[in-house]
Amino acid sequence: MKGCLCIHGFTGAPYEVEPLVSYLQERTDWVLKTPTLPGHGETPSLKGIEFSEWIAHAENELRDLLEECSEVYIIGFSMGGLIAAYLASRYPVEKLVLLSAAAHYLNPRQMLLDVKGLLADAIRGEGAKNELFIRYRKKVMETPIAAALQFRKLVRYIRPLLEKITIPVLIVQGECDGMVPVKSAVYIYEKVRSRQKELCFMPCSKHLICHGEEFPELAEVIENFLMAQTKTSVK
Template identity: 30%
Template sequence: MTIMEGAEPFFLLGGEKGVLLLHGFTGSPAEMRLLGEKLHQEGYTVFAPRISGHGTTVEELAKTKWPHWYSGVEDGYHIVRSVCKEISVVGLSMGGLLALKLAAEYPVNKAVSLSTPIYIADKRLDMLPLYRVLYQFVPKKRKSFAGIGSQYCVGYNATPLSSLSSLLDLIEDVDVRLPTIKTPLLVVQARFEHTVQPRSATYIFEQVGSTEKKLVWLEKSGHIVTLDIEREQVFEEIIDFLQNEKMTT
């Protein structure tokens, strides 16, 4: 199995506080790299695993379902836990769902949910069962970002519909667990993006059992907030949240 250039996992050894970074659906650790480097500069140990089926071929992704994705996240958690006294988790989109599930099931110091879907904007989802009969994959246009090199935009140009169906199953699994999450939570959402319905962020914020939580809206960004025009604001919000000693479990 060949990994796409730039899609490799990365580990940055820092101090005793660790952060697990989880990329999005059809993406790769590359989209979390700038955030990871920023966190490492602040003294954190950072690990961004390549989630199962990602960073290789769309055919490989089509062979996986969400339990495979989550199993790799659990492995990543234990890797960071083995070298750090405490661990926080930051997830983008699908990675946000996996981060929330992790926070519901494992000791996590803090959790950050970026562009995490509960409601997906694509109106064709109602036709997904029919589409799956007709097509195995659908084309996916990857966005470029001003001032961001291609090495940070590594992912697939198509979506396996079987995997998309499993993503919807993951949403259902996480949805019922939200009230059990007590971890301090930061939710970040672009108000005008077109992949996730922004009301997803409000729903997550209201449903989680966390008493310490914060919701941040972005006015100029699209879905991939770790690379888009307000990325520095996102990084600052995350660092401030992680460093705020008042918001701890």
Template identity: 30%
Template sequence: MLFLHGYTGGRFELEPTFKYLKKRYDFDYEFPVYPGHGYTLSLVGLAGDDWYQEAEKAYFNLTKRVDEIYIIGYSMGGVFASYLAQNYHVDKLILIALAFDHTKISKLHRLNLSSSVVKDHLRYNMIRRVSPRLKNIPLRAMNEFVKIVEAKTGDLRKVTCPVIFIHGKIDLLVPYQASVKAHEQMPNSQLFLLEHGPHLLMFTEEKLLEANILVERFCFKGSQEKTL
């Protein structure tokens, strides 16, 4: 199983899902961190291709050890995952908060947020999670994110393996409509929209559990759990 995190993120974004699955099932895996990413950001001088190539290298490392390839991609990692599935063999694809679109911070007011959405974000304290990292993102790195997403979108109709989309309906960073549109183009996909689910699902206990259960059922339905 290949775990691909998002832009300016790291393993911490998918680690809760990884641990949830690993406690229950035995599987081999790759869990790369893109150059300049992780708990401490250092994105100066890096290009989007550097990030994608790390994901692609991890894919090929995994193919040397396993016969079945499942990819879980979060946000930008979902873009990379779908592109890998267009060009190489993938058995199952899980796309969480797929980042084929993004909301500019300066244009948040255009979303016409309801009071309930604002309350949810205050309750989850999402601003505290995001704001400390923003100062470490140079403008060039943001441009590289936009460029690599455009370069790795490809033709989604080429993704023929089973796919599930998971997206929170109060995602302020990547509108859930991005997953809706992609789902419509992938012939063998299912879409799950999580009510009150933000972009950073890993920091929300209830929504994270919902997502983990969806991933588990999709990947391991009919499989025997490990004896705990």
């Protein structure tokens, strides 16, 4: 039996990877786990939560999956990509997929373009319908500063561990991502020591890469990677 652990991002919830999970459910008989990290969910409550709790929760889910399945993959989105990388550096995982993984964060140029679009909608009286407006307002209003600092600590803690990854890895990055810059994907690609590693850019995708117009292409790339025969990893 194969299993796949799918990890969402900072201030997010499983809905961030839900389209991909549904895609895999329709095409495989794998055991798919999509945990909600502590303090996260549809109504986040991050006050008092430390980054070690996010890692520990995902770690426990992976241990359960490894007991149940003979072959396990991990897919991580944004902050969840870094947690996925951490797990892949420590546990016998077969393959790793990193989506918009936040080894670096905030793309000022793209955020400026996004804000211009937000303002244009506001002028037309359509601000309340703008996905970015809703998302950014929610993050600013509901995310404690202490939680943002915990996110930064997690990034600093995990980045040095990327060099310990030797399993096959697929790194996917949207080129219109306003939260995570393209250089983050390049950085991860250069740091991991896997012999089999792929770097894929989605030219029209923003941060919520599983919810963009290029999702059909994204899903196909991921499916092909996970289904392909594994080559020997660096030891």
